[in-house]
Amino acid sequence: xxxxxxxxxxxxxxxxxxxxxxxxxxxxxxxxxxxxxxxxxxxxxxxxxxxxxxxxxxxxxxxxxxxxxxxxxxxxxxxxxxxxxxxxxxxxxxxxxxxxxxxxxxxxxxxxxxxxxxxxxxxxxxxxxxxxxxxxxxxxxxxxxxxxxxxxxxxxxxxxxxxxxxxxxxxxxxxxxxxxxxxxxxxxxxxxxxxxxxxxxxxxxxxxxxxxxxxxxxxxxxxxxxxxxxxxxxxxxxxxxxxxxxxxxxxxxxxxxxxxxxxxxxxxxxxxxxxxxxxxxxxxxxxxxxxxxxxxxxxxxxxxxxxxxxxxxxxxxxxxxxxxxxxxxxxxxxxxxxxxxxxxxxxxxxxxxxxxxxxxxxxxxxxxxxxxxxxxxxxxxxxxxxxxxxxxxxxxxxxxxxxxxxxxxxxxxxxxxxxxxxxxxxxxxxxxxxxxxxxxxxxxxxxxxxxxxxxxxxxxxxxxxxxxxxxxxxxxxxxxxxxxxxxxxxxxxxxxxxxxxxxxxxxxxxxxxxxxxxxxxxxxxxxxxxxxx
Numbered sequence: 001x002x003x004x005x006x007x008x009x010x011x012x013x014x015x016x017x018x019x020x021x022x023x024x025x026x027x028x029x030x031x032x033x034x035x036x037x038x039x040x041x042x043x044x045x046x047x048x049x050x051x052x053x054x055x056x057x058x059x060x061x062x063x064x065x066x067x068x069x070x071x072x073x074x075x076x077x078x079x080x081x082x083x084x085x086x087x088x089x090x091x092x093x094x095x096x097x098x099x100x101x102x103x104x105x106x107x108x109x110x111x112x113x114x115x116x117x118x119x120x121x122x123x124x125x126x127x128x129x130x131x132x133x134x135x136x137x138x139x140x141x142x143x144x145x146x147x148x149x150x151x152x153x154x155x156x157x158x159x160x161x162x163x164x165x166x167x168x169x170x171x172x173x174x175x176x177x178x179x180x181x182x183x184x185x186x187x188x189x190x191x192x193x194x195x196x197x198x199x200x201x202x203x204x205x206x207x208x209x210x211x212x213x214x215x216x217x218x219x220x221x222x223x224x225x226x227x228x229x230x231x232x233x234x235x236x237x238x239x240x241x242x243x244x245x246x247x248x249x250x251x252x253x254x255x256x257x258x259x260x261x262x263x264x265x266x267x268x269x270x271x272x273x274x275x276x277x278x279x280x281x282x283x284x285x286x287x288x289x290x291x292x293x294x295x296x297x298x299x300x301x302x303x304x305x306x307x308x309x310x311x312x313x314x315x316x317x318x319x320x321x322x323x324x325x326x327x328x329x330x331x332x333x334x335x336x337x338x339x340x341x342x343x344x345x346x347x348x349x350x351x352x353x354x355x356x357x358x359x360x361x362x363x364x365x366x367x368x369x370x371x372x373x374x375x376x377x378x379x380x381x382x383x384x385x386x387x388x389x390x391x392x393x394x395x396x397x398x399x400x401x402x403x404x405x406x407x408x409x410x411x412x413x414x415x416x417x418x419x420x421x422x423x424x425x426x427x428x429x430x431x432x433x434x435x436x437x438x439x440x441x442x443x444x445x446x447x448x449x450x451x452x453x454x455x456x457x458x459x460x461x462x463x464x465x466x467x468x469x470x471x472x473x474x475x476x477x478x479x480x481x482x483x484x485x486x487x488x489x490x491x492x493x494x495x496x497x498x499x500x501x502x503x504x505x506x507x508x509x510x511x512x513x514x515x516x517x518x519x520x521x522x523x524x525x526x527x528x529x530x531x532x533x
Contacts, residue, residue, distance in 0.1 A: 003025075008021045009022040024231065026203075029201065030196075035221070036222060038208065040225060041226040043175075083113065105212075109356075111123040131143070134191060141154070173205050183533050200205040210238075230243040255454070268339065274324060275295055308487070309474045312493055319475075358431070363448060373414065380431060439472065440473075
């Protein structure tokens with residue numbers, strides 16, 4: 001008998017069908033990946049296994065853990081089981097952790113909740129041991145640290161420590177690496193794989209990206225609109241995909257676009273010797289505060305019509321540099337100029353330059369005011385203009401921007417919640433395009449999207465490059481995307497540009513050890529044509 005058996009699980013929420021006869025199993029020590037797009041039912045299947053269902057949920061079928069049907073257990077019995085027999089790692093570690101409690105207390109709490117006889121000292125000792133297992137040894141990461149004092153990858157390790165503190169038989173990981181950079185993602189995936197093998201623990205991995213689990217999972221289950229459309233051993237499934245949806249996911253995960261040839265070099269933005277410092281807290285009452293240099297002596301040029309990539313791990317200085325380019329962060333040294341005009345006039349941003357730049361943010365929902373209609377949202381950049389269009393000219397500009405990104409002019413009267421994630425990102429791009437800026441900055445613009453939606457947005461970028469001769473800086477930790485949509489790439493480490501050059505040259509023949517490390521850490525789908533040959 002398998003460790004976890006889900007048999008003919010169907011679910012509806014307020015009479016809306018979510019899952020249809022889902023059947024899958026996980027053995028001890030086995031890693032099973034459930035993959036599919038948003039809305040496919042992956043997370044609801046995982047929550048059903050934990051019996052953490054929303055109000056109004058109605059289920060049929062059986063969920064067996066070690067032979068016990070979870071659907072028939074009382075809430076008291078389920079509470080004893082969660083954390084003890086089943087652990088769960090959630091997608092966003094900052095929301096899964098309590099910001100006012102130390103990491104030691106939060107891991108120890110898992111122990112105390114399930115065994116009230118355990119002393120606080122013993123629980124803290126077990127917490128320290130568990131944190132050390134996940135790569136956070138107490139001598140480097142004291143139990144007294146708070147979540148905000150850790151990086152994203154370190155916080156995810158704390159969440160994993162909470163989930164495995166009591167050595168559960170089954171661990172469910174719901175998109176645990178979506179927001180992480182490639183090296184941190186590789187470390188977390190290696191960690192989960194090692195823990196499953198060491199403890200003989202079953203691991204149910206939820207992800208929308210086949211490349212993430214191609215060399216990690218023993219078996220893959222593909223879900224679409226609440227149905228299991230295909231499953232099998234990983235190697236066998238990838239070499240012999242039967243369902244069109246599985247083939248589409250595979251193609252989207254390795255999607256390539258063709259950019260138009262960049263025009264002759266003509267400098268648009270010139271960055272010379274830029275440094276950005278932050279003050280550190282005083283270490284003594286009367287001592288002078290120290291400084292931390294987040295960006296150190298950065299220089300590069302963006303040519304008109306060029307697509308430039310910027311890659312690096314979290315904390316390398318990408319976002320700080322981006323804010324400086326926009327005039328939102330005062331720099332201590334160096335110069336930034338667009339079309340020959342400085343971005344800063346003294347200590348203030350130059351509005352004549354600022355109106356020539358626009359940004360597309362990572363979160364397509366969080367970057368909009370949900371109370372406003374699309375027509376108001378995408379015309380927000382008009383406030384930068386001295387003479388914004390009015391009346392029919394304004395309506396024509398709205399219609400042109402929406403049409404350019406593949407939406408209809410009628411969508412201008414809708415609210416943002418009426419659109420899918422990919423459509424919201426199209427609206428974000430329309431907002432950036434509407435005043436026809438000289439430069440667009442894409443800040444992790446596709447990292448939160450499904451692989452198929454991401455492929456559509458990348459195709460859209462290629463089309464816009466041909467139609468509008470776009471110049472953009474594409475900031476991302478996803479190397480496969482950067483390789484697809486850029487002509488040149490900058491590699492940033494610890495506030496410095498350690499390598500730059502033509503994208504293909506940097507990826508094929510990286511010169512710096514850090515660049516080689518990033519490329520080696522990026523998940524890659526197997527080349528099925530090469531293997532077949």
